[in-house]
Amino acid sequence: MIDYPRTSFGWSATSPAGSADPTSGLVVHYNGPATNLSSHAGCVAYWKGVRDQHVNGNQWADIGYSFGVDVCGHIFEGRGLRKYQAAQGTSSGNANWYSVSLMIGGSEQPTAAQIEGVRRLRAWLMGAYGAAGTVRGHRDFVSTSCPGAPLYAMVTDGTFTQAPGSAASISQEDPLIGAREGESGQVVTAIQRLIVQAGQGAALGPTGVDGDWGAKTSEALMLVRQSVGSSVTTPIRVMNGETYGQLLTAMARRQVALYAPTCEYDGSSSTEGSATALPSSETVTITGTLKRN
Ligand SMILES: [Zn+2]
Ligand SMILES: [Zn+2]
Numbered sequence: 001m002i003d004y005p006r007t008s009f010g011w012s013a014t015s016p017a018g019s020a021d022p023t024s025g026l027v028v029h030y031n032g033p034a035t036n037l038s039s040h041a042g043c044v045a046y047w048k049g050v051r052d053q054h055v056n057g058n059q060w061a062d063i064g065y066s067f068g069v070d071v072c073g074h075i076f077e078g079r080g081l082r083k084y085q086a087a088q089g090t091s092s093g094n095a096n097w098y099s100v101s102l103m104i105g106g107s108e109q110p111t112a113a114q115i116e117g118v119r120r121l122r123a124w125l126m127g128a129y130g131a132a133g134t135v136r137g138h139r140d141f142v143s144t145s146c147p148g149a150p151l152y153a154m155v156t157d158g159t160f161t162q163a164p165g166s167a168a169s170i171s172q173e174d175p176l177i178g179a180r181e182g183e184s185g186q187v188v189t190a191i192q193r194l195i196v197q198a199g200q201g202a203a204l205g206p207t208g209v210d211g212d213w214g215a216k217t218s219e220a221l222m223l224v225r226q227s228v229g230s231s232v233t234t235p236i237r238v239m240n241g242e243t244y245g246q247l248l249t250a251m252a253r254r255q256v257a258l259y260a261p262t263c264e265y266d267g268s269s270s271t272e273g274s275a276t277a278l279p280s281s282e283t284v285t286i287t288g289t290l291k292r293n
Contacts, residue, residue, distance in 0.1 A: 025134030034105035043070035073113030089142035106148030198250035
């Protein structure tokens, strides 16, 4: 749904741009230089300025983008639905993909509300207008720095393809977000420690926590997600917000179970304070009932 239609900016209700049916997905754009926007009024003024530049400067039929998402998370109408774009830089890109400008520069991070706004826009285009759920960046079509490093990282790590309302509170600056299979180092070590804490240490195989993200780590992450109810059936090769949230959920549930005062374990509980001391084929049987404190 559009929060601010064209008419709210004083423009014609329908864009004069040519018709198209962009069903391939959504392409993310930025502004280039920092915009320093911090208020809705500022965003409205910015959006009007972009159209002025595109129409009176570039001599285009209309503002180039289909939509904008402002820093407070509102969806602004540009050319709107079923219109040819002037954004992606290729004819097929402009005919087959919707475009969204996030109104920030390459040195700026999107707000959490903005990320949520892109998710809402994508879900709406998919549900009501048959668009595919694919999200790309401008640079996937032509050689350009757009949409800038922070936004492009989110395009590739799946941040924008999550359902609205999911895991939106996880910081995009968390170094674990975006880690992937094939990588090595302390970030991978941290993820593997969390996997052990979440109860799937055995799935890491004999090498255990080794700081190398191979196939076993991807499988272990799939098992972690399944353990908290996800229906995912393929190994998880990238740490996105959804997986991270479920990893923390699985870990928290297991810690509650392990340390609940009325629980009994099969075997000694003396090693439970140290994740690395857990046997690799660990089974924990919980008897009794959990008490609320
Ligand atoms: Zn762009
Ligand atoms: Zn706003």
